[in-house]
Amino acid sequence: MGKINASITGVQGYVPDYILTNKELETLVDTNDDWITSRTGVKERRILKGEGKGSSDLGAQAIIGLLKKTNTSAADIDLIICATATPDMIFPSTACIIADKVGAINAFAYDLMAACSGFLFALSTASKFIETGTYKKIIVVGADKMSSIVDYTDRSTCIIFGDGAGAVLLEPNKDGLGIQDAILRSDGSGGEFLHLKAGGSVKPASHATIDAKEHFIFQDGQPVFKAAVKSMADVSGEIMTNNNLSADDVAWLVPHQANKRIIEATARRMGVGNEKVMLNIEKYGNTTNATIPLCLWEWENQLNKGDNIILAAFGGGFTWGSIFIKWAYDSKK
Numbered sequence: 001m002g003k004i005n006a007s008i009t010g011v012q013g014y015v016p017d018y019i020l021t022n023k024e025l026e027t028l029v030d031t032n033d034d035w036i037t038s039r040t041g042v043k044e045r046r047i048l049k050g051e052g053k054g055s056s057d058l059g060a061q062a063i064i065g066l067l068k069k070t071n072t073s074a075a076d077i078d079l080i081i082c083a084t085a086t087p088d089m090i091f092p093s094t095a096c097i098i099a100d101k102v103g104a105i106n107a108f109a110y111d112l113m114a115a116c117s118g119f120l121f122a123l124s125t126a127s128k129f130i131e132t133g134t135y136k137k138i139i140v141v142g143a144d145k146m147s148s149i150v151d152y153t154d155r156s157t158c159i160i161f162g163d164g165a166g167a168v169l170l171e172p173n174k175d176g177l178g179i180q181d182a183i184l185r186s187d188g189s190g191g192e193f194l195h196l197k198a199g200g201s202v203k204p205a206s207h208a209t210i211d212a213k214e215h216f217i218f219q220d221g222q223p224v225f226k227a228a229v230k231s232m233a234d235v236s237g238e239i240m241t242n243n244n245l246s247a248d249d250v251a252w253l254v255p256h257q258a259n260k261r262i263i264e265a266t267a268r269r270m271g272v273g274n275e276k277v278m279l280n281i282e283k284y285g286n287t288t289n290a291t292i293p294l295c296l297w298e299w300e301n302q303l304n305k306g307d308n309i310i311l312a313a314f315g316g317g318f319t320w321g322s323i324f325i326k327w328a329y330d331s332k333k
């Protein structure tokens, strides 16, 4: 029997309707469109409005669209892994909630948390279940309602993040297409620069934690920026070297959308021109686990069977990584 690779056979994104523009942010904090655009590349982001709505609602919408476009029955899904930094609640997992919402009655489901690198970590984890022949249809969904943990009085973080979800269907491929290689890394000593202080077992929610705004993202931007530039560029270069890929061989770089300047530095290090870089940060901001599948979804019509695609991410933890994919299908143009 030939080697089985895990290949993406469909991708779908979902973003909520409400658009939070830089102009509107100017009314909330002391900032301006010029600063936000030049320092981050973000022009607007989407926000999930409405009581009782969480990341599962975003993820479920993406999966419902994915099942429809790939003509897949929800009952045929073996496993759903949800990468999220903003679970609906600590438990049950958001993946279980999503499975119920989409009718994936035969799937087992769990969450995976690796902050902004979660989608890559989940994709790599899921690929092993396919490569070993254990399962045939797996959905990896990145879903984050970042607005639920953003302090809209903190100008250094509220300008960056947005809400969204993206999902991919993974199936076996015996023609050498699909996921070829992954390099995944973490360094817990970086945790002090990017974290959410309260609400976990160390510091459960209390009046004091709420008063101190400890249920919002804390980020020390510059050390995170420096680590992100170095790590994302290094790991993307490394995966190219390990797989004998020149810049010409790479059809697309799909970077986590945290900051346009980080993305440009990564592309420069790889020697890949901007025309090969998926960039939609201006529309959605940093949707954490959704950035990479949202890019794949948006560019799906430009992808060709056999295209060499490099995914790269960096996030809280610190966590980072890169995945090399040979795209498995010709999209309908």
Ligand code: UT7
Pocket: 030, 031, 032, 035, 036, 039, 040, 116, 155, 156, 157, 159, 220, 221, 222, 224, 225, 228, 257, 258, 259, 262, 286, 314, 315, 316
């Ligand atoms: O996805 C997970 C990983 N996260 C990241 O990769 C994010 C990495 N970090 C970044 O992208 C950047 O550090 C930020 C976008 C968060 C901040 O940009 P920066 O260029 O590092 O700005 P800074 O924090 O060094 O601040 C520079 C100046 C400061 O003013 P002073 O002290 O020089 O007078 C800030 O107070 O810009 C000021 N500033 C702002 N000004 C207008 C900070 N935020 C704003 C703002 N509008 N929103």
